[in-house]
Amino acid sequence: MSKVTVVPADGKIIIENVPNEMIRSLLGNGTLTTLNKIEPGEVVKAGMFEIIVLEHLEEGTAIIFKNALEKRMQFDSKSGNWISSDLRNYLNTDFYKTLSMNFGAENIIEHTVDLTTVEGSKKYGSVQDKVSLLTCSLFSKYHDILEKYKLDKWWWLCTPIDVPGWEDCARAVYGIGILYYFSCYIDGGVRPFCILKSNIFVSKVEE
Secondary structure (H helix, E strand, O other), X not given: OOEEEEEOOOOEEEEEOOOHHHHHHHHOOOOEEEHHHOOOOOEEEEOXXXXXXXXXXXXXXXXXXXXXXXXXXXXXXXXXXXXXXXXXXXHOOHHHHHHHHHHOHHHEEOEEEEOOOOOOOOOOOEEEEOOEOOOHHHHHHOHHHHHHOOOOOOEEOOOOOOOOOOOOEEEEEEOOOEEEEEEOOOXXXXXXXXXXXXXXXXXXXXX
C-alpha cells in the first residue's frame, strides 16, 4: 500500500511504497493534498500527468487526462468495436504499465464501460477496463467541465456506432465539443479516462 505521511512539527515526510514518478512530482511542488479534496472541474498533477477531476464516486474519483497523449493513434485497423480495438488493448497493457508507475497499480480501479450506442442499441454490451476512453454519454454528462478547458483537436470516444455500413467508424469529439465520428483507421487524439482511489496524493496546478 502506498503511504505518504507529513509530520508538521518537524517537517518530516515519510514515504512508503510510492511510485518513483509520483515521488518526483510530489516533492517538486509544495502544495500537496489528497484527490478527494479536489473539486470536480479542477486540474491537478498526479505523477507526470495533469488530470481533470470529473466526479467523486463511491468507489473512487473519475478523471480524464487534460492533455491528449503525445502520440495520435488509430482506434483500430478495421472496426469501431471498442471491445476488440487496438486502442483498448494498448491502453490496458503498455499504457497501463506507465500509469502503474505513476499512480501505483493498486490505485487504479477497474470500471465498467457501457457500450450502449447513441442509437440505443445494447448489442455491444459492456466491458471491464482499467483504462478506457469516455463514452458519448459520459462526455455529455461532463460537458460543462470539459468545455471550460476548450479541448480542441479531435479525440476518440469508445461508444460504438450501430449504423449499417459504418462498422469501420468510431465516435469522437470534434473541434471544441461536437460529437462526431471518423474512420477508425486514421490517427486521432487519445485522452485516457480512469477511476483512481480518492486518497492518493496529488499536487495542485496553479492556473
